[in-house]
Structure formats: C-alpha cells, structure tokens
Amino acid sequence: MGQGGHGAAVGGAGGRAPRRAGRVRGLGGDLLAHLYIEPGAQGRGIGEALLDRAKRRRRTLDLRVFAANTGARAFYARHGFSEINADDGSGNEEGLPDLLLRWRR
DSSP: OOTTOEEEOOOOOTTOOOOOOEEEEOOBTTEEOEEEEOGGGTTSSHHHHHHHHHHTTOSEEEEEEETTOHHHHHHHHHTTOEEEEEEOSTTSTTOOOEEEEEEEO
16 A cells, blocks of 8 residues: 555455455545445445544545546445535546545534
8 A cells, every 4th residue: 555545454254364345545634545445345334434434533534536436426425525626637647527525523
C-alpha cells in the first residue's frame, strides 16, 4: 500500500489464510483516496465495515467518486455522504467527471 494507506484483509474460512477482499487507501487527514471492494466480495458488508473504520475518530470525511458510478454514489448516500462539488474530470487520471462527497458526524 502507498504511504498513509490502510488496508484490511477479509475472508478465510476453515483455517485458510484470509484473502484481500477490500481495501482503503490514501486515508490522509479527512480525505479518503480509494475504497475498493473486489467485485466478487461486494454486497457482503465489507465496504460498510471499511468505511466505518475510515470514519472512526473523524468529524468529517471527504472522497471523490466518478459521476457515472451510480452504484458507488448510492452506497455513499446510504452512508450519509452529500455532494459538495462536481468536476469535469480534468483533475483525475481518467479524465472522467467526478464528484466531491462529504460525510459529517
């Protein structure tokens, strides 16, 4: 993981070593750079657990999401995030429109 990154390994049944199903990266201050859940592990509460971990001990938490990613937008809305700003994508590697979302305790 990158500098300042945090991760969580989830899985491992029957004494097997856990596999990485989700991760939080780039949590510096109040900005969450990445929350990623492997597609086969989505819908199992892993993202919620990682997001709760990121929110812990913070009064606010910001993150960016691609405007076209309706699933992620719905997930964050369910967890109390609101849209703060929209961008044309010139500030990200993919060049895709994105949104700044914020959660407040």
